Amino acid sequence: MKTDLILAGVGGQGILTIAATLGMAALNNDFYLKQSEVHGMSQRGGEVQAHLRISDKEIASDLIADKTADLIVSVEPMEGLRYLNYLHDEGWLITNSRPYKNIPNYPDVDALIAEIEKVKNHIVLDADAMAKEIKASRSSNIIVLGAASPFINMDYKLIEEGIRTIFSRKGEDVVNINIKALKIGREFTEKKLNA
Amino acid sequence: MQKLLLLGAEAVAQGAIDGGLSGVYAYPGTPSTEITEYIQREKLAQERKVHSQWSSNEKTAMEAALGMSYSGKRAMVCMKHVGLNVAADAFINSAITGVNGGLVITVADDPSMHSSQNEQDSRFYGKFAMVPILEPSNQQEAYEMTYHAFELSEKFGVPVLMRLTTRISHSRSIIKRKEVKNENELSLPGDPRQFVLLPSIAKGRYRGLINKQVAMEMDSEESAFNEYIEGKDKSLGIIACGIAYNYLKENYKDSTIPYPIVKISQYPLPRTKIEKLVNETNEILVLEEGYPFVEEMIKGYLEKEKVKGRLDGTLPRDGELNPDHVAKALGFEIQKAGKNPEILVPRPPAMCVGCGHIDAYIALNEAMAEYGAGRVFADIGCYTLGALEPYNAINSCVDMGASITMAKGAADAGLVPAVAVIGDSTFTHSGMTGLLDAVAENAPITVIISDNFTTGMTGQQDSQALGRIEDICKGIGVDPEHIIVMNPTKKNHDLMVKTIKEELEYQGVSVVIPRRQCIQTVRNKSLAEKLRELNLK
Ligand SMILES: Cc1ncc(C[n+]2csc(CCOP(=O)(O)OP(=O)(O)O)c2C)c(N)n1
Numbered sequence: 182m183k184t185d186l187i188l189a190g191v192g193g194q195g196i197l198t199i200a201a202t203l204g205m206a207a208l209n210n211d212f213y214l215k216q217s218e219v220h221g222m223s224q225r226g227g228e229v230q231a232h233l234r235i236s237d238k239e240i241a242s243d244l245i246a247d248k249t250a251d252l253i254v255s256v257e258p259m260e261g262l263r264y265l266n267y268l269h270d271e272g273w274l275i276t277n278s279r280p281y282k283n284i285p286n287y288p289d290v291d292a293l294i295a296e297i298e299k300v301k302n303h304i305v306l307d308a309d310a311m312a313k314e315i316k317a318s319r320s321s322n323i324i325v326l327g328a329a330s331p332f333i334n335m336d337y338k339l340i341e342e343g344i345r346t347i348f349s350r351k352g353e354d355v356v357n358i359n360i361k362a363l364k365i366g367r368e369f370t371e372k373k374l375n376a
Numbered sequence: 377m378q379k380l381l382l383l384g385a386e387a388v389a390q391g392a393i394d395g396g397l398s399g400v401y402a403y404p405g406t407p408s409t410e411i412t413e414y415i416q417r418e419k420l421a422q423e424r425k426v427h428s429q430w431s432s433n434e435k436t437a438m439e440a441a442l443g444m445s446y447s448g449k450r451a452m453v454c455m456k457h458v459g460l461n462v463a464a465d466a467f468i469n470s471a472i473t474g475v476n477g478g479l480v481i482t483v484a485d486d487p488s489m490h491s492s493q494n495e496q497d498s499r500f501y502g503k504f505a506m507v508p509i510l511e512p513s514n515q516q517e518a519y520e521m522t523y524h525a526f527e528l529s530e531k532f533g534v535p536v537l538m539r540l541t542t543r544i545s546h547s548r549s550i551i552k553r554k555e556v557k558n559e560n561e562l563s564l565p566g567d568p569r570q571f572v573l574l575p576s577i578a579k580g581r582y583r584g585l586i587n588k589q590v591a592m593e594m595d596s597e598e599s600a601f602n603e604y605i606e607g608k609d610k611s612l613g614i615i616a617c618g619i620a621y622n623y624l625k626e627n628y629k630d631s632t633i634p635y636p637i638v639k640i641s642q643y644p645l646p647r648t649k650i651e652k653l654v655n656e657t658n659e660i661l662v663l664e665e666g667y668p669f670v671e672e673m674i675k676g677y678l679e680k681e682k683v684k685g686r687l688d689g690t691l692p693r694d695g696e697l698n699p700d701h702v703a704k705a706l707g708f709e710i711q712k713a714g715k716n717p718e719i720l721v722p723r724p725p726a727m728c729v730g731c732g733h734i735d736a737y738i739a740l741n742e743a744m745a746e747y748g749a750g751r752v753f754a755d756i757g758c759y760t761l762g763a764l765e766p767y768n769a770i771n772s773c774v775d776m777g778a779s780i781t782m783a784k785g786a787a788d789a790g791l792v793p794a795v796a797v798i799g800d801s802t803f804t805h806s807g808m809t810g811l812l813d814a815v816a817e818n819a820p821i822t823v824i825i826s827d828n829f830t831t832g833m834t835g836q837q838d839s840q841a842l843g844r845i846e847d848i849c850k851g852i853g854v855d856p857e858h859i860i861v862m863n864p865t866k867k868n869h870d871l872m873v874k875t876i877k878e879e880l881e882y883q884g885v886s887v888v889i890p891r892r893q894c895i896q897t898v899r900n901k902s903l904a905e906k907l908r909e910l911n912l913k
Contacts, residue, residue: 207550208380208381208550214549216548216549217547219490219546226723226725239631241622241623241626241631242622242623242626242698243544243622246626246698247710248713248714259719259720259721262719263716265715265717266716268714288721292719299717
């Protein structure tokens with residue numbers, strides 16, 4: 182039982198929080214885990230990616246090989262496409278549809294979505310809008326994690342616990358809102374899969 | 377046993393703390409910064425009052441750590457690879473003085489230059505200094521090696537070099553902690569002249585260092601971190617160093633590899649293990665992150681051994697390794713790389729919206745327009761991004777501190793006016809001595825110290841320059857009338873242009889200090905307090 186996933190987004194969008202949540206869940210439940218982060222040079226606004234590998238067996242490499250990732254989880258549509266070379270043919274691309282435009286030549290968003298829809302298995306969601314609806318505008322990253330959760334070989338309860346551990350310092354309200362965010366993300370995907 | 381989820385860099389930090397560390401000395405630099413930051417916030421380190429404040433540069437850090445070692449305590453120095461160039465004088469000589477308390481120098485290399493000017497391989501420095509080198513292949517080893525490194529250092533009486541690379545340093549995994557050791561007691565070196573490197577003493581100590589080499593090699597031979605792994609297929613023997621060992625294992629299901637392997641994580645190389653491998657197999661493949669360091673040694677100048685690696689094109693000559701490179705070297709058919717859509721555009725790093733460096737550059741560009749392009753020597757920091765569109769404001773970035781000295785050299789050659797652009801932290805790292813050279817000859821240069829109260833590029837660490845820049849410049853001998861502080865804002869644009877223009881015309885050293893807080897630090901409470909104390913806010 183192994184999941185290799187690539188996390189993608191822009192600096193400051195909370196990718197490393199997703200990674201930390203899954204990391205905590207792995208730590209508390211005796212999974213093996215390797216998570217390699219690439220920080221760009223800039224503090225904010227550059228591309229950020231992490232390779233995350235979770236398994237019940239020992240893991241050798243910190244990096245995922247080309248065309249072997251089970252999942253790409255992205256909090257930004259263009260960044261999700263940037264690492265498509267890692268995804269194997271049956272892998273899933275789960276991405277937020279809300280663009281982060283901090284460059285003058287950002288591509289046409291409809292064209293980006295069209296590219297995403299060319300990927301055999303994909304889930305696209307407007308996590309920012311969903312976050313706003315539950316008054317948790319800072320939790321769009323966790324909604325994306327929720328949407329990816331059905332594809333991660335780890336009990337949903339454990340991911341919830343991960344959220345609890347990561348956010349516990351910030352108080353019960355923050356924990357609860359993020360657990361809710363996780364849930365609506367998961368429900369979004371479940372609905373798609375059952376449709 | 378307690379388990380922790382740690383970056384490789386943090387595993388080194390925890391290993392050092394648990395191994396009885398009394399002080400870490402460091403200057404920030406990717407991918408080494410997290411080691412010191414972890415020690416600064418770790419509970420046991422705080423309780424023990426382990427020294428962890430930042431140093432001005434890597435050389436001062438190295439020397440302070442040597443002083444702590446002299447006093448019998450265990451010390452660690454941390455830096456990125458190019459930092460070791462700055463600390464090299466102290467580092468090489470510390471192998472001659474030897475140590476009293478255990479001394480570990482942790483250096484993080486950055487192959488592929490994710491955030492560096494080059495991808496130099498620190499193992500050459502370790503060999504140069506003739507000290508043991510440790511190179512972990514995973515986070516648990518990073519922890520255990522650092523934990524034991526102080527004893528290794530004390531056993532041989534020399535510093536130990538711990539070499540990390542980006543992927544180890546910035547990758548997280550679960551580590552198991554060991555029992556916490558006590559710190560050393562304060563004690564003077566047994567020989568009062570050990571640290572006095574007068575030629576007569578140094579000669580003897582150097583011979584002593586040479587004589588220790590055999591024992592160091594024996595230690596590598598027996599080290600649990602080096603391993604000879606038997607394999608049935610003798611057509612190939614593999615030497616896998618550090619993290620490369622993981623990429624090798626990744627390519628075989630259940631990590632069962634048909635070829636004999638020597639896994640290397642401690643240097644000097646374990647000679648008999650390597651000899652056995654060479655004698656038993658037809659051909660050698662060397663997998664190592666960084667330069668072809670081991671490969672060159674095994675191959676030899678006359679290329680008597682059949683060795684494959686980075687030098688013959690089996691692996692790429694530059695850049696970091698990955699599982700795919702190693703697969704190809706092993707002759708595996710790799711799947712055609714997945715194709716990325718053409719619609720993608722890069723998202724290059726850029727200065728933040730609201731950054732003071734931007735306003736300083738806009739003013740500088742306007743002031744320089746009449747002199748033409750090619751006169752601005754810059755330095756390393758966020759402001760180096762001024763080289764990119766739309767600013768195109770600078771013409772050099774070489775090594776920390778080089779802006780002022782290169783501007784002086786250019787002015788000496790007749791390129792007047794010449795301008796230097798340097799950040800506050802870089803100025804106190806290694807700009808001050810260059811400024812002294814300029815003042816000593818009254819060179820006609822304009823030095824712009826773009827002060828944002830922090831070491832921005834590496835993640836906003838404290839800057840030694842905070843509240844001291846004008847006094848330093850005055851002390852060095854810059855005419856106080858030509859030390860000018862300004863607030864880089866849109867509103868002040870015209871005034872800034874006018875001021876810079878005036879200083880460009882001045883035939884001596886002027887220092888212009890655009891000063892505005894880095895916007896990434898606005899929530900930093902301890903900085904806010906310091907700024908209030910210094911009346912800077
Ligand atoms: C010898 C050396 N040490 C460390 C670094 C890493 N480094 C790059 S920029 C920088 C800090 C720059 O700070 P500052 O000069 O204040 O400029 P800012 O980034 O805040 O604009 C550091 C530490 C380096 N490149 N070379």
